[in-house]
Amino acid sequence: MASEPVNVNEFQELARQALPKMYYDFFTGGAEDQHTLKENVAAFRRIMLRPRVLVDVSRIDMSTTILGYKISAPIMIAPTAMHQLAHPEGEVATARAAAACNTIMILSNMSTCTVEEVASSCNAVRFFQLYVLKRRDISAQIVHRVEKNGYKAIVLTVDTPRLGRREADIKNRMVSPQLRNFEGLLSTEVDTDEGSNLEALAEGIFDTSLSWEDIGWLKSITNLPILIKGVLTHENARKAVEVGVAGIVVSNHGARQLDYTPATISVLEEVVHAVGGRVPVLFDGGVRRGTDVFKALALGAQAVLVGRPVVYGLAANGERGVRRVIEMLKDEFELTMALSGCSRVKDITRSHVTTEFDKL
Numbered sequence: 001m002a003s004e005p006v007n008v009n010e011f012q013e014l015a016r017q018a019l020p021k022m023y024y025d026f027f028t029g030g031a032e033d034q035h036t037l038k039e040n041v042a043a044f045r046r047i048m049l050r051p052r053v054l055v056d057v058s059r060i061d062m063s064t065t066i067l068g069y070k071i072s073a074p075i076m077i078a079p080t081a082m083h084q085l086a087h088p089e090g091e092v093a094t095a096r097a098a099a100a101c102n103t104i105m106i107l108s109n110m111s112t113c114t115v116e117e118v119a120s121s122c123n124a125v126r127f128f129q130l131y132v133l134k135r136r137d138i139s140a141q142i143v144h145r146v147e148k149n150g151y152k153a154i155v156l157t158v159d160t161p162r163l164g165r166r167e168a169d170i171k172n173r174m175v176s177p178q179l180r181n182f183e184g185l186l187s188t189e190v191d192t193d194e195g196s197n198l199e200a201l202a203e204g205i206f207d208t209s210l211s212w213e214d215i216g217w218l219k220s221i222t223n224l225p226i227l228i229k230g231v232l233t234h235e236n237a238r239k240a241v242e243v244g245v246a247g248i249v250v251s252n253h254g255a256r257q258l259d260y261t262p263a264t265i266s267v268l269e270e271v272v273h274a275v276g277g278r279v280p281v282l283f284d285g286g287v288r289r290g291t292d293v294f295k296a297l298a299l300g301a302q303a304v305l306v307g308r309p310v311v312y313g314l315a316a317n318g319e320r321g322v323r324r325v326i327e328m329l330k331d332e333f334e335l336t337m338a339l340s341g342c343s344r345v346k347d348i349t350r351s352h353v354t355t356e357f358d359k360l
């Protein structure tokens with residue numbers, strides 16, 4: 001590395017230098033005009049902090065508990081696809097970094113390392129992100145493997161009945177590497193081997209008919225808690241609680257699906273109010289600074305998930321790069337807590353931030 005990055009954003013340039021353009025564009029890009037992509041980050045910049053002074057901050061405790069699992073800070077690893085395109089060790093390296101940082105990784109259904117390889121490579125608490133396939137029997141088999149290999153929750157992604165239009169991928173003719181979780185399972189249906197067009201792959205296998213009723217089906221095949229990822233409205237938040245999910249992830253899929261959805265940080269509070277503390281609300285989209293973590297917690301999230309910065313760390317320097325990214329966010333978050341007068345996560349309240357919608 002030419003010079004050590006001093007913040008998470010600087011890993012993006014290192015990733016750009018390390019990766020072929022096609023893969024860099026795949027990891028970085030958003031849907032269509034990429035308006036939401038910019039907004040996810042920009043909306044954080046419009047939220048200001050309201051620090052309290054003369055508070056004893058000689059000891060800062062960032063730890064928190066998610067579904068009963070204690071983690072070192074409210075910063076988790078979002079499910080992102082195809083880590084071997086970023087680094088040969090792929091999701092195994094990411095999982096080891098998660099373990100070293102004492103946090104939770106959510107493994108993507110579209111991973112390049114298998115559920116089993118990731119499970120045997122580290123003893124961290126792991127969740128699994130699921131896309132329900134047209135072939136429900138195959139999804140059921142994957143869920144069974146996930147349970148057998150000690151994953152602690154299923155994160156069902158619900159914002160991807162079809163793939164958003166990512167124009168850089170179209171131009172680059174981006175193709176999928178082998179998705180090894182499906183190996184031997186789908187070969188007669190669609191081509192999941194190396195070289196499949198992404199859109200065709202997704203549209204060939206994802207169940208576009210999935211609806212709220214199907215949460216019952218998922219519950220019937222697993223005892224693991226089910227979180228729903230991709231909720232952006234109070235209507236859907238209420239519905240999710242009604243059908244009995246164990247948690248909600250406020251997410252617009254890192255702006256890769258439907259462009260012109262609002263920045264996730266601007267709808268977090270709407271969801272939190274609708275949920276009313278009945279289940280935990282997690283958050284992702286645009287988290288690049290410790291102050292962003294703090295803002296999301298002040299607006300009611302229990303923890304944030306980080307997507308692209310983790311992949312950039314992985315591309316730049318494998319497991320060590322991912323560790324650095326998480327550590328940097330943790331360090332910045334700790335400093336933000338200290339300078340805001342919060343020594344524990346539960347001290348962070350709504351009154352520690354002011355948004356553009358607040359009347360002062």
Ligand code: FNR
Nearest residue numbers: 027078079080081108157253254284285286307308
């Ligand atoms: C994603 N995301 C995603 N989500 C999911 O549920 N399953 C997946 O396989 C993927 N794959 C994926 C690939 C890449 C390259 C990106 C950037 C994102 C979305 C991800 O979980 C998360 O919602 C966003 O990445 C959060 O936004 P930031 O942190 O990237 O701004």
